[in-house]
């Protein structure tokens with residue numbers, strides 16, 4: 001693969017970045033009253049304003065040239081065609097098939113149309129959820145299900161949890177929904193402590209059905225259930241989603257409650273698959289279908305729009321500009337809507353697990369920085385915690401502000417307050433405040449009260465938080481990450497970086513368990529690792545606190 005930094009298009013961007021170094025956003029806005037109109041994009045209920053980035057029309061032109069040279073269009077076509085673009089795992093990447101709602105449109109992997117299978121699983125999910133919601137599916141004592149607990153981690157947890165929080169208003173009031181991911185028993189016990197086993201359904205969500213945290217929690221839930229209702233109750237109180245259907249059935253599940261997924265769906269891209277079951281149980285299938293519809297609309301746009309008018313491409317290129325040419329290292333996701341408060345955690349996995357890679361597809365070290373550190377949180381709360389650094393810290397952190405014009409609840413006044421704050425933050429980060437704008441301020445305080453401004457932000461304004469707009473937003477970020485991965489030349493769809501820790505944890509298990517095997521497990525380990533295990537064992541020997 002050609003070295004990215006050796007491309008003339010890269011060089012041109014370097015030169016351009018140098019020329020733009022002294023130009024401030026304030027000046028760019030002052031010089032062009034139409035800047036917002038030029039550098040914003042409306043797509044259905046979504047408005048993306050990227051005018052407060054340190055870019056000009058020339059920047060976007062040069063970035064689009066880079067996208068052309070990096071063959072974004074053919075990479076995109078290869079993904080939609082079901083080619084095995086996840087080369088290190090030899091898999092296709094076809095989450096887009098999961099939101100193809102066009103009955104007449106085939107989508108193939110290895111020449112086989114996967115849509116009949118996708119549609120069959122959708123139909124099964126719908127039937128199962130309707131049975132549970134109507135009370136036709138009962139627990140072992142004959143009572144209808146009233147609590148759903150999703151047990152999963154990573155992509156089998158963060159996406160459904162974020163979307164469930166977003167769609168809270170669409171959830172049935174008489175069916176509660178909880179999410180368990182942490183193997184610390186405190187989380188399972190906290191959730192189970194408030195539930196009646198006779199009316200509880202566990203959804204074990206695990207693509208592999210081998211993830212240790214998920215299996216530990218699934219077994220804890222099974223023990224709790226059988227202690228109350230007996231071993232025969234498992235089939236009525238568990239559902240599962242996995243590529244490993246046999247393992248789920250072996251766990252004691254009824255085949256009717258086991259839903260397959262496919263190896264061409266990555267965990268962090270799986271919300272559109274049966275991994276969406278907890279949402280379907282809580283909100284109904286029609287709401288889930290709207291989530292798919294929003295994503296499908298974004299897919300159509302991404303697949304067909306020319307690069308220069310393609311929203312995921314534009315946002316991806318601005319991200320590359322920030323990371324590689326403005327040399328920013330982090331990126332904040334800031335939803336100003338309580339329902340979207342968990343969205344940053346989903347985007348964090350999506351982006352960092354996809355593009356946090358040190359080698360290109362052919363195994364050579366990457367020549368540039370790749371994915372930034374993604375962090376974030378609800379905008380209002382974050383304003384009163386880490387925004388100080390965003391405004392005045394020496395490191396520039398580009399931000400995405402996600403704002404919803406209509407709230408699902410509350411008054412106009414409460415929404416006005418949110419909107420005023422969100423939009424004002426983007427203004428403050430852009431404009432800053434100079435010493436000249438601080439008349440009458442004590443000289444000694446002036447440096448403390450100056451804001452450099454010139455800090456890039458993108459604002460995504462959606463009309464409201466609905467299944468449709470949430471689907472659209474998630475798909476937007478997915479495609480943005482994909483395009484960036486192609487520019488950087490990495491495989492956005494594997495995650496080998498999480499393996500070493502898992503292996504070492506396995507080999508440390510005998511050591512932390514103590515006893516005869518501990519010494520062997522610690523032989524040849526560094527003094528810190530051995531010392532930490534010894535300290536743990538010492539406390540453990542004291543017995544429970």
Ligand code: F6P
Pocket residue numbers: 153154155156205206207208209210211214267268353495498
């Ligand atoms: O360890 C990382 C990871 O493989 C993620 O990519 C995935 O979303 C998560 O673990 C959970 O995996 P599974 O769905 O197989 O339990």
